Amino acid sequence: MDNIKQVIGVKKQKLKKLQDLKINPYPNRCKRTHKIIQLLSKKEEYIKNEEVVTITGRLGAMRRMGKVGFGNISDESGRIQIFVKKDQVGEENYKIFKLFDLGDFVQIEGNCFNTNRGEFSLRAHRVKILSKSLLPLPTVKEKVVDGKKKRFDEFSDIELRYRKRYLDLLLNPEVKEIFQIRAKILQKIREFLNSKDFMEVETPILQPLYGGANARPFVTHHNTLDIDLYMRIALELYHKRLIVGGIERIFEIGKNFRNEGMDRSHNPEFTMLELYQAYADYNDMMDITEEMILYIAKEVFKTDKLPFGDKIISLKKPWRRASMIELIKEETGFDASNFDLEKIKSFCEKHELEVDEKSGPGKLIEEIFEAFVEDELIQPTFVTDFPKEISPLAKEKPGNSDLTERFELFINGNEYGNAFTELNDPVDQRERLEAQSKLREMGDVEANVVDEDFLEAMEYGMPPTGGLGLGIDRLIMLFTKKSSIKEVILFPQMKPEE
DSSP, rough: HHHHHHHHHHHHHHHHHHHHHHHOSOOOOOOOOOHHHHHHHHHHEEEEEEEEEEEEEEEEEEETTTTTEEEEEEEETEEEEEEHHHHOOOHHHHHHHHHHHHHHHHEEEEEEEEEEOEEEEEEEEEEEEEEOOSEEEEEEEEEEEEEEEEEESOOOOOHHHHHHHHHHHHHHHHHHHHHHHHHHHEEEEEEHHHHHTOOOOOOOOSSSOOSSOOOOOOEEEEETTTTTEEEEEOSSHHHHHHHTOOOEEEEEEHHHHSOOBBBBOSSEEEEEEEEEEETOOHHHHHHHHHHHHHIIIIIIOOEEEEEEEEEEEESSSOOOEEEEEHHHHHOOOOOHHHHHHHHHHHHHHHHHOOOOOOOOOOHHHHHHHHHHGGOOOOSSSSEEEOOOOOOOBBOTTTEEEEESSSEEEEEEEEEEEEEBOOOOOOOHHHHHHHEEEHHHHTTTTTTTTOOOOHHHHHHHHOOOEEEEEEOOOOOOOHHHSOOGGGGSSSOOOOOOOO
16 A cells, blocks of 8 residues: 555656646647557558657556666557657657656657567657556556466456446456447347338436336436436337337337346346337247347357357257247146146245245246246247236237237346237226236335326327347347356446445
8 A cells, every 4th residue: 555655656746747847747639640550550561661650548568778768558459669769759858758657648759660679669759648647557467378378466356347447448458348249239239120120219218107117116306397207117118109100110229227136137227129010029029039139149250159168059040939838847847827826826835936925827937937947948049928917018819818929038048038919909908007006006016007198199009019128238248158247337336335
């Protein structure tokens, strides 16, 4: 700690010396003619032409020996060595160079050459401070051991990495790669949906009523209107209003907010893709889901296979489609297709599953599925035909009033998407939302509320529609092989520091 205080003291002294020299340590303007990668990709050309170039970046390793100094400059594209000689830059400019510290942002003008040791470098004609750093960066050392580059004193504390993501990005290059992949995946999703004639839309985050999922919302207050508003828990109900309004294919990539627990796959603020297609059903949503994810894999990763330890997940079409009840029977031998509440309760109690007395057979079937089936679904699987009791916005399955045309997508034991043949009968929709409201009165804080404006929109008529919700963060976890959602969110929610 004393050493850090000493380093900070030296940095502040150098800041003061710059100011005494009438040098602005934080100038408004800077100049850059080339990114470092441009120089590195055509080394011989820049050496031969002796072209004067100007680069900017953060100063890394540095050493000064009298009238000569070396250092490394990094920008987002790469790193290059700089060579600064007093005779070349002049006495006054060399004074400024001597006040540089590790971590400073600087501007270097010069020409490229190879040192006597053959290292490609930039010979400085002039140097400029762009931003004086006042705190020392954590030190990460690299050494070549047995012919391989190894890192020591890494910035690896998980809590600190998430809280100080700016340092994580600076010191752990592989972290930046995750978010570059994330950006590419989002780009490819948009490309794919645009090619299918979907229109990207934006819908309210602050809503007078929340709905579209079973979740507890965050509540805020609008001072001017003097009303409480809710941060959206799903995009669904506004999207369906747009389908009613005649926009036949829509999608949105946006933030949802759920006031619930945090774990390796849940963050209270997360990114969802929702899309809706008129004149379609949940079978069409299965088609578009497997086609889109396979498209991402081939476009971004040039493969249709994902290795996970000793497992290989194949994204080749077609993916398996099986009902929830069918999968339960496969794993346990128990047939829940008759929805006999007492038999289902007896099975749950026999296997020590928690039974809420308020739960109906549909809810208990879901609990059996979660306990016995989810972890076994390694290859991509559409789990179809969910109980009506837990699917208030999905259309009833023809010939079976206990089930709905709904699926969830599972890969490697995790759920990635949820889709329906959307309910478009306004009378049935009202009855289901009112049933959800009764559950709220009985203490279920995650049950849906009755949205009269949405119901009125439904009464004007909504065409047959398929809808899909896909968790973007979880999809990034899948493709980057990360086991925690915090690894793929730049600034995840954290508990306050003590």
